[in-house]
Amino acid sequence: MKSVISVQNLNHYFGKGQLRKQVLFDISLEINAGEIIIMTGPSGSGKTTLLTLVGGLRSAQEGSLRVLGQELCGANAGKLTLARRSHGYIFQAHNLHGSLTAVQNVRMGLELHKGISPQEMHRRSAEMLEVVGLGHRLNYYPDDLSGGQKQRVAIARALVSQPKIVLADEPTAALDSKSGRDVVNLMHKLAKEQDCTILLVTHDNRILDIADRIVYMEDGKLAKAPATVG
Secondary structure: OOEEEEEEEEEEEEOOHHHOEEEEEEEEEEEEOOOEEEEEOOOOOOHHHHHHHHOOOOOEOEEEEEEOOEEOEOOOHHHHHHHHOOEEEEEOOOOOOOOOOHHHHHHHHHOOOOOOOHHHHHHHHHHHHHHOOOHHHOOOOHHHOOHHHHHHHHHHHHHOOOOOEEEEEOOOOOOOHHHHHHHHHHHHHHHHHHOOEEEEEOOOHHHHHHOOEEEEEEOOEEOOOOOOOO
8 A cells, every 4th residue: 555644764853053952753654545543642742743744834854754755854835835735734723714604714725726716616615514514504604603613614624625635633622522523523434535644633532443543652752552542
């Protein structure tokens, strides 16, 4: 099976000079097409840093980081921007624009993609909201939606462009247990239908069962074999 994310001997640092601090140590990880990988571990262990590097939100510094065949270690801003077009992002804070309706927020997931007419953007956005169970909330603003509904809008926005990779950072942290379970079940279902790869960072032990594999991080390193996750 082909790797869509290939990390080899990756090191990363924050700060410069005397303030320079290593935050990732010799990370090597292969993730295959269609896999759902959950990354867990204590706060401050480097999970979100690794997620942002894979997502092209910052440039990797040392080692190799290949995403969909493109080397992102040392990549310039233009190359990172191109790489991000293949990804969908879901965050703990849904990051919806309060001045836009649900359907307008989802449409933002298509704005970077050329050659799609405004009418087609609207149609696809409305269809995606229907899929996540919000077809009756197209013209609602975020303030009029529950936490779980907002996160469903965020999922619709992440998946509307049919990305190859979805990156999720604590997507259930702000939700109660039922809403959190509904959200991850929805992510799981849609990812399998679209054959996309999910890399999900979480502290939520209640959702670990959706993973094909669990990767455990501690002190900026991948743990060899976590016996328990807590």
